Amino acid sequence: MTFSSIACVGIPFIGAGLLRRTKSRNATALLTWLTTTIVFGLSVYFFVQTRASYPLSDMTAAIFSLISAFTWWLVSFYLPEYMKAEERSRSFFIFFLLTLGAVQGIFLANNWIVLLAFFEIMTVTSFFWVIHNQNQEAITAGYFYLFLGIAAGLFIAIGLVFINSLGLPLEIGVNLVSLSNSTLLSWAIACLLIGFGIKAGMVPLHIWLPKAHTVAPTPGSALLSGIIIKCGVYGMIRTAQTINLTNPMASFPTNTGLIVIILGILTMLLGVSLALLQSNAKRLLAYHSVSQVGYIIIGIGTAIYLGNEGSYGLAGAIYHTINHAFFKAALFLGTGIIYLRTGQQNLYKMGGLWRKFPITALLMLIAVFGITGTPGFNGYVSKSLLHHGIIEAAAVGGGLLPWIERLFNLVGVGTTASFAKLYYLAFLRKADPELEINGKENGLLIFPLLIFALVITFIGIKPELFLNKAIILALPELGVSSINNLLATNFWVGREIFNMIITLLAGISFCAIGFRFHLFHYQSPAWLSIEYLGRNFIKGLSYLGSLIERKYEQAMANLSAQAKTCYTWILNFSSRLDTSGWGASGQISFSNINFDVYLILIAFAILLIYILL
Amino acid sequence: MAKRLVPILAMILVIMALYVFMLAVAELPPYGNVDNPAHNYVYEHYVNNALEETGVLNIVTAIILDYRSYDTLIEATVLFTSIMAVLITLKKGEQH
Amino acid sequence: MVALVKENAPILIVIASLFSAYLLPVFMQYRRYGIVGFLALATQFFVLFGGIFLATQVLAKGSFRYILAGWEAPWGLEITIDPLSTLFLIMIGLINLLILVYALPSLADELGNKVRATWFLTLFMLLTAALCGMALCHDLFNLYVFIEVATISGCAIVGAKGDARSTEATFKYLILATLGSCFVLGGIGFLYNLTGNLNMLFVNHELAQTWSNYQYALWVSLSFFIVGFGIKSAVFPLHVWLPDAHSSAITPASAVLSAISVKGYVLGLVKVFYIAVGPLIVASLNISDILLLLGMGSIIAGSIFAIAQTELKRRFAFSTIAQIGYIFLGLGLNNQAGLTGAFFHIFSHALIKTALFLIAGFILIKTGKSQIKDLTGIGKQMPLTMGAFTVVSLGMTGIPLFSGFIGKWNLLLGSLEAGNWLAILVLLAGSILAAIYLFPIIKQAYFTTNQDYAELKENTIMIVPILILAGTVLLLGIFPRPVLTLASQAASMLLGQ
Amino acid sequence: MELTIGAKLLNNYPFLGSLIIFGIGCYTVLSNSNLLKKLLGINIMESSIFLFYVATGNIRGGVPPIVDLAQPEALYINPLPTGLMLTGIVVSISVTGFALALIIKLYRFYGTMDANEIFEIRNEGKNNGSSS
Structure with a gap:
């Protein structure tokens, strides 16, 4: 750990401590901004330093730290303006900074235990973002978030316990599979993958994600989607590193990679299909976080599957992590502006907003281009890398994998369709007469969006720059050493672009068809509708839930009564032991000095006799 | 019973x-x-070399005051400790 | 000058604390109580930084020895500077410094006047010097003399309060501790009789060749040591003096006794068994099993007795017995992880127990309450203190992220390695029992409110050491590396790896 | 020549004697409730250990370890245990002094030196205190 990395972790905590003392709202905002700025500067410095001492140092950590600090820094411009409308803004600011520190700690930790510690801190502090509004929905979502977060931490802890009990080092970046071939290690790695998968929103443990991201204040949602779930992704990358990436199919349970790929594609499909049905803008974006994390997981999966040859998958995963942070944060912040000025999150009640918010509309369009993978924007770059990866995996593996490649394209269509829907409903369509608009766009609100849009476009136009200067450097230390193909990647291949454009067109036409035939809010007879079924299903579930809850409460009451009895019993027992000869509770047992000497001598005698036995 | x-x-x-x-x-x-x-050799060393090395006729004196003088310092400290202990036990500590 | 100090730092640590002890009454003779306090603090600083300096040297260059008075090893005395002793020096310096910072403002009031306070400080410094000497010594008889200094000064600071209760406890402590010293002296006599040496390395060397001829005699000698050190370090059936002494003494005295002094004798045991006798002989005579049994008995019995106590300090005193059990258990496991866990636990328990006693004393000073049932709603009045208490008791139970966890974790690993399932069970039971005897206090403090205290102010300097200790417990739980390195190096040194 | 255990014991009578005195000391500590006598018991135990050391250092036919220049070939007894026991005696005296001071203080509090009586007095005081 260098000084700058420790400072990256420590300064947000110090800043959060100072925030308790600030007098005015402006001072709070300024202090927050200052802290994030310092952290951003430090992480840039750290990045540069890491690059300078390249093969010796940890590039992956530097990249993740830089991206998270950058996103935080931009959001801190947006935050004060947005939080004017919210209550208890100070506590949000404090937890904003605490979470920054924890996230930096996760990315910069060089030891699994430290990583776990910061992971837990991050869970708890970001829990306060989720419950910030303190209404029923927020609290339910918050507890979902907290419990699954703690479950994730437990899974990780169990994995680490397994690793440690095998006598393997707990340093991050050690290739564990080459040190031991015990089955316990596979369990350990499975536990780690599940633990980090929960945080990343992997199917079937993604359930907390849409709830939590919807109820948090928008800057919180942006960071939750942009960075916090990337902590899980980061953990999965680090876990992949412990599996022997340089020598893949021979060493470790061969189907690990395949399982991860299948989980990834399921995550994508589920996320995107649920996203298509949403009418709440933030919920739609949240489900897209699930599906985009699926892309990343597929990348990691291909890297595990292909091992040394999996450079496309891994580079694509890291690149998509970064890109997703940018465009998803931008999209959330854009929706936040609309929500701030109209109080509306329902897409069907918006409309025609491009007249009132022209700059927001433009910048969000760029972000939409990014997420749909339009050539010339950043999403295209990472998606084509991931696509490359999956094609290579299909070429090696065959079987299921070619189908996964097709589904991969299908998800692209779904993504485009749902964003076309979002953009059309919110901006292009005729305005809803009931929509009230108070206020306009504001420089501070627009600024982070602008920067994000610039970065999105810049990466889209010059994708090689960041790939060659940073991501490729991170690959060898992660265990993927054949990077020559990647260095020579040409993103502007006609076939790829054509493929993408086909996907886009298909998506838009699907969207148009959807609107034409009301697929997105399809009203069939009640007994047939998904909602009806769903409602009954949920009714049944809730009945079951309440039943279980009642039983659980009874059991807990029983248990606590038992525990109380037990405690009283222990108390009585020990006090009886204590007063009858061993010493008197609460008073000096001076007269027992004879007894004490006796005890010592008997102990001595027993010790002596021990050798005869 | x-x-x-x-x-x-x-x-x-x-x-x-x-x-x-x-x-x-x-x-x-x-x-x-x-x-x-x-x-053993320790005893022999003391008996044979104490006179040359320390210049004392009494070997016991040579040992406690020269070879193991650190021990003797601590032994004096034990006395000092017990004096302080007796003081703090019996004396009120008021000077006037 | 600096070079001279650096070169002779090992012996200067002991000598400096001794001489500052000699000087304290002299300064008081001229009514310079300020200088007395300053000198005491400065000496503890010196011990702490000396310890850290030696630790860096040991980590850089490995253990080394320092020859005293110019006489080579078997004829003269030497002291050894290894990871274990530097770990102890750091612990002694840190804990004593914090205790002094806590104690100095109120010491004169608590003991009656400044003269008695000076005497108390003198004894405190003597105890420090003796413990440092025990950490550094490499000669059996030298160890014994230091033990005597520590015993007498330890007894005297218990009796410093001067009321009937503490005098009785002191007498009991003195009689039993002297009994223990007799046993230790007897054990040393046997070892000397068998080897003709007092230097631990030479004893080890001689024993390695001839020990199979003297099995019974060696066994008697080791039994003497177990009982002698067992009494002094208050392991379960021999613990009888501890609760009385620790609960009746004034706060700084009980803190230093519970946190450091008891472990000094454990260190003596470790030195005799692992350096002088050697781990091989210890293992083949089944001494390890006895230590293991003593440790397990201590954990269970100490915790169960602690539950029954109604007085705060007495409960903590019994908890010390339980925690000493962990250390003995680690020693009995006789493997790398077990010893590492034991040494780490020594350090972390020193922090935790000091904090607990200081908190108990602070509550006593501020509210006059010493019974647990009177502490209702104190969490609201003294948020900082009880916050620290919560942190520290979480540490004691061994929750991850607190320093207690690291030690217990290593102990668990050691038990796994030894395949000792009983030890694992006892370790887990110990954690649960610790929760049972500590958490009701937290519950009492936070979740009951039916008592009004007068305005309580926590803004004295006395709160600072408590907060520092709680912070260190947390910090050490997250970054255990420096202490853990010393502990594991000490373990591998003792096991001869 | 292999000796029987009995013969070895007889040969090593000083060691056995010192350990028996150790036992007597223990018994004294145990059986007397008078604090002073307990202290004496401790002293007896310490003395027995001193005896053990001195016996270890003895050599049959040796002379005291004071160098006699007239007799260069003299066989001296082992000086080291003797030296150690000088220290040991000082330690023993220190402990005794401190313990005596404590006994004096207890006598001032309770007017007796008997542990049992002290216990009764304490209990009475406690009962009176609780009843009044």
């Missing part, structure tokens, strides 16, 4: 412990023998 048993038990224990003691004492090097491990 139990109260009567306890001393008997203790007595048995003590007798068995004494037995082990005797075994141990029987194992010890014979008393007063020159070849005992206790009279």
